[in-house]
Amino acid sequence: MKKILFLSALFLMLGNVAFAAGSATLNWNANTESDLAGYKVYYGTASRGLITHPRNGGYTNNVSVTGTSKVISNLTEGKTYYFSVTAYDTSNNESAYSQEKTKFIPLSNTTTPTCTSWTYSAWSTCTNYQQTRTVVTSYPTGCTSGTPQLSRSCVPTSTGGSDITRPSISSFTIPSTASSYTVPISTFVATDNVGVTGYCISPVNSSLDCTWSSSPQTSYTFAADGKKYYLLYGFAKDAAGNLSYRAVDTVYIDAGSTTGGTTTPPPTTTTTTYTVGGTVSGLSGTLVLRSNKGEMLNVTSNGSFTFQTKFAKYAPYAVVVYTQPSGQTCRVAGAYGTIISTNVTNIQVTCTGTGTGSTSGGTTTPPPTTTTATYTVGGTVSGLSGTLVLRSNKGETLNITSNGSFTFQTKYAKYTSYAVVAYTQPSGQYCRVAGGVGTIVNNNVSNIAVSCQ
Numbered sequence: 001m002k003k004i005l006f007l008s009a010l011f012l013m014l015g016n017v018a019f020a021a022g023s024a025t026l027n028w029n030a031n032t033e034s035d036l037a038g039y040k041v042y043y044g045t046a047s048r049g050l051i052t053h054p055r056n057g058g059y060t061n062n063v064s065v066t067g068t069s070k071v072i073s074n075l076t077e078g079k080t081y082y083f084s085v086t087a088y089d090t091s092n093n094e095s096a097y098s099q100e101k102t103k104f105i106p107l108s109n110t111t112t113p114t115c116t117s118w119t120y121s122a123w124s125t126c127t128n129y130q131q132t133r134t135v136v137t138s139y140p141t142g143c144t145s146g147t148p149q150l151s152r153s154c155v156p157t158s159t160g161g162s163d164i165t166r167p168s169i170s171s172f173t174i175p176s177t178a179s180s181y182t183v184p185i186s187t188f189v190a191t192d193n194v195g196v197t198g199y200c201i202s203p204v205n206s207s208l209d210c211t212w213s214s215s216p217q218t219s220y221t222f223a224a225d226g227k228k229y230y231l232l233y234g235f236a237k238d239a240a241g242n243l244s245y246r247a248v249d250t251v252y253i254d255a256g257s258t259t260g261g262t263t264t265p266p267p268t269t270t271t272t273t274y275t276v277g278g279t280v281s282g283l284s285g286t287l288v289l290r291s292n293k294g295e296m297l298n299v300t301s302n303g304s305f306t307f308q309t310k311f312a313k314y315a316p317y318a319v320v321v322y323t324q325p326s327g328q329t330c331r332v333a334g335a336y337g338t339i340i341s342t343n344v345t346n347i348q349v350t351c352t353g354t355g356t357g358s359t360s361g362g363t364t365t366p367p368p369t370t371t372t373a374t375y376t377v378g379g380t381v382s383g384l385s386g387t388l389v390l391r392s393n394k395g396e397t398l399n400i401t402s403n404g405s406f407t408f409q410t411k412y413a414k415y416t417s418y419a420v421v422a423y424t425q426p427s428g429q430y431c432r433v434a435g436g437v438g439t440i441v442n443n444n445v446s447n448i449a450v451s452c453q
Helices: none
Strands: 010-012 024-028 036-044 061-065 069-072 080-089 101-104 117-120 130-132 135-139 151-153 168-173 182-184 187-191 196-202 219-221 228-238 247-253 276-281 287-291 296-299 303-306 316-323 329-333 336-338 344-352 377-382 388-392 397-400 404-407 417-424 431-434 437-439 445-452
Touching: 024 080, 036 069, 061 069, 168 228, 168 247, 187 196, 276 316, 287 344, 303 344, 316 329, 316 344, 377 417, 388 445, 404 445, 417 431, 417 445
Parallel strands: 276 344, 377 445
Antiparallel strands: 010 024, 024 069, 036 061, 036 080, 080 101, 117 135, 130 151, 168 187, 182 219, 196 228, 228 247, 276 303, 287 296, 287 316, 316 336, 329 344, 377 404, 388 397, 388 417, 417 437, 431 445
């Protein structure tokens, strides 16, 4: 069978003159395979989230295209649209999605906003102690002007070699709860083979818009967005421009009710901390796991594993495969959740394939084949006295105003992962989701329990 086609970068034109209200112009690099048949543009008003291939869903609309550009018209004003492109060949093999691009369709005759943040191209080679870059996208969508950072000072690498070693963040922690949007940074420790020259913190998983400091920051002020969990990311760099892997920690902020009444805070956390781990089976090489605390764990044998970095009570945890072993594919079951009162020991990592270390020459059992059958995800809500917004990893949001059962409209394919979180808490209440993460097997999911207090 033919391998999946590779699709190069997707570009969404965002200039004010490039398109009229209600439409978006997309351009992408051509696929060069000899049996290319065409492309498909997928789009909708919800992100595809973690979905990487159209066979698993992801968007509500698609259109076939023979060239490398397409104008999508009749888009609803006042909504944000998400776009990806695939390529397919004459045998109808279809590639994975390209990277996702977004565009907000502005209302007619509205004032163009000023840009406040940007994504950029990579920095240029250090020349005369200066580097430059260009703007790729600006936010909010459709904005103009602003002051992006397009140049910076740098130190050229020495003749005869260069420093290619990333700095390493060994500790990055913030309090588990806070009553103010200004949160202290408890620890921020990074090391490098030459020396750390910069530190930055950001509420998003990107260092592109960081304000760098020569010493670790001691606090961060989040944009006020109600009482909920907030993520904070840390990055470090060296003089050669090498960037560390991200570190991340979580804080629950309850800055008080704006109505003058009292609010019920989440359960009080203690200084007790818990470990996260599980077991690995079927491994015949080297697997690298990574937690949402930024810790990486090299696993070379089957059996139990435990991350050294601990989690506070009621903190979310997540474990992903960072590097697959050669010749194998490893899948993580039970990878997401919330710490309650015990250590997590039930994460299951299953590896398939012979790998470079196998000498048996036998066959392995592949992961279950997905089918076209789709299943719904839902559950029940109790104790609610306001409006709760739930969100799935398909990008669908669900407004709930009464107790009882709920079901997301977007369906899931067999053996795909689902996740449901409390996206917006009701005024004066705190709702917790139990059983919100799992994998579809043979039935609809109806046992997610959301309790509000």
